[in-house]
Amino acid sequence: MNAYRIERDSMGEMQIPQTAYYGIQTARAIANFEISGIKPLPVYVDACLMIKMATALVNAELGCIPIDMGMTIAAACDEILDGKLRDQFVVDIYQAGAGTSHHMNVNEVLANRALEIFGDVKGNYARISPNDHVNYGQSTNDVIPTAIRIGALIALERYLYPALSNLSNELHLKAIEFADVIKSGRTHLQDAVPVRLGDEFLAYAQIIGSHYKRIQTAADDLKRLGLGGSASGTGLNTHPQYCDRVAEKLSEITGFELRPATNLMAAMQSMAPFVAVSGSLRNLAQDCVKLANDLRLMDSGPKTGLKEIQLPPVQPGSSIMPGKYNPVIAEMTNMVCYQVMGYDAAIALAAQAGQLELNVMMPLIAYDLIHSIEILGNALDSLAIKCVNGITVMRDRCLDYAEGSLSLVTALNTHIGYLNSADIAKESLSSGKSLRQIVLERGLMSEAQLAEVLNLEQMSRPNER
Known part of the structure; x- marks a missing residue:
């Protein structure tokens, strides 16, 4: 042969x-x-x-x-x-x-x-x-944008949607588990009024759930196909029934509810649906960076950081420092999110680079969009299973921080005024005396009043009765 x-x-x-x-x-x-x-x-x-x-x-x-x-x-x-x-x-x-x-x-x-x-x-x-x-009856010019649409829809169903569901669920479970854990809130990386660790995780779960809905909304536009437009959107060399029939057949094969675009030429020229999906992924990635960073910060230490929570150790963290464990799953999540943001920038540049009846940068858009979905889905699935699922809380550490926070003075505002409260905070910081001791020494409130006002559980849920 x-x-x-x-x-x-x-x-x-x-x-x-x-x-x-x-x-x-x-x-x-x-x-x-x-x-x-x-x-x-x-x-x-x-x-x-x-x-x-x-x-x-x-x-x-x-x-x-x-x-x-x-x-x-x-x-x-x-x-x-x-x-x-x-x-x-x-x-x-x-x-x-x-x-x-x-x-x-x-x-x-x-x-x-x-x-x-x-x-x-x-x-x-x-x-x-x-x-x-x-x-x-086909052309690269209508097949490739259709393939990007179908590929992205498949990847979303296969990788990202399950990962978002898993992550939201794990965060919800931690919100329940940590519902009674009181800790110091922080704004500007400075002490703030007390919050509950469970409420922080509930907020994370809500954020992820909202992104899920945004991505689904953006992805719906992918179901309108320019297939049948042939070389330049006119349908040259296609059967009159081809456009409708092929959308119907492709729906049967893929399981998606696909339909021809109302204007085939527009569907072939504009990369806007891909930019919209990519933008929704970038938006999700930005919040996931913040989530991963929060977990890393709360786990910092173990002796010289916050160490309010413990992320599950999954591998040794250093080639030279024995016994060191790093928040590697959260770190990996950050890297993936940065890559997704970079892909989004590339997709935006490619999308505006079309001329007249065609965008010649579609191969770049195809790879960057589908790869973004795949790696983000895999990363968030790992974050859910290998990190969030195994988080434990350092209850005593959280309570110590909450009780020692100068921001507890905020609860005194409505009783002794903002300026008096600020002055008490300054004296507490310089003298080492507790807020309670200074208020009593100055005769500004009784012990009973202070016990009620500086109740940490009440401060973390002020409108809960």
């Missing part, structure tokens, strides 16, 4: 490894784009395969390609979705504008696998062509 086969395109001939399912356009891309070594994300490949399955079946039903050919292309899609030939998607993510190289990689692999199913040889494109048959 020859080690190579000869394939031809409009630019000439090339030798293609006989074992390769990709073809000449993919081979040219491999040679042209030796950039990062990063290959397309599996979820993105899945999205492309689902699109190709839907288009092959619809085109066969409409008589645009033979029935047996459409069924065979769909069967090839099924095989690869089940895990076969995954190593054949080889084009670097930094590639030809709009994603033509990756798109042709998919078309060629499907054509060659379909040829094999037919009992034919790879490269016999007169029988099944990557362009004329697998890609019938």
Whole structure:
């Protein structure tokens, strides 16, 4: 058997490894784009395969390609979705504008696998062509933005939504567990009035839950497809029923409620839906940075920091300091969130870089958006399971801080006035005397009044009766 086969395109001939399912356009891309070594994300490949399955079946039903050919292309899609030939998607993510190289990689692999199913040889494109048959009625310009939509929706369902649910649930459970723990509040990193640790965790849970809803709202716009717009949004070379039928078929395959965009040209030109989803991810990442930082701060120590809580140690923290454990899961979360913020900036720049009927920066948007969803989901799942779930509280430490806080003087404002309260705080700080002692010495309040006003439980829930 020859080690190579000869394939031809409009630019000439090339030798293609006989074992390769990709073809000449993919081979040219491999040679042209030796950039990062990063290959397309599996979820993105899945999205492309689902699109190709839907288009092959619809085109066969409409008589645009033979029935047996459409069924065979769909069967090839099924095989690869089940895990076969995954190593054949080889084009670097930094590639030809709009994603033509990756798109042709998919078309060629499907054509060659379909040829094999037919009992034919790879490269016999007169029988099944990557362009004329697998890609019938399609263009990179409508397939790739659709693949980004489907890929992002799949990634959200697979990675991020479950992670957000897990994290919110774990935070809620800790809110219940720590409901009676009184600690010093802090604003500007300075002592503030008492709060309850459970209330802090309840606030975190609420923040995560609100982001979940925002992301779902943003993602709803991904379900409007420009597929059927063909090269420039006009629908050239497509059957009149193709646009509606392919959205319906793709809905069946993906499980999402997809529909054609009201204006196919607009859906192909504008990257706004991707920017909106990316922005919602950045917004979530910013609050998750704050959450991770709060956990790290409350766990700081163990002797010279706050040490109000203990994050579960998961690995030794130092190569030189024995017995040291670091808040590594929270630190990892921060790094992932910073990457998501960076991806968002790149997506925003790429989104405004389109011209006229096309945005040629879609490969960058595809990778950065889907990768953001995946890594953020994985990170927050780890944060929930390996960190929040195992947090314990240092109750005595929390109570000591709360009782020693000068900000307890705030409760005296309505009884002795702001200026008197400020003066008492200064004297307490300079003399070391307690607030209670100074107030009694000055005869400003009775012991009974002070006991009621400086009740920490009441101060942490002032409107609870």
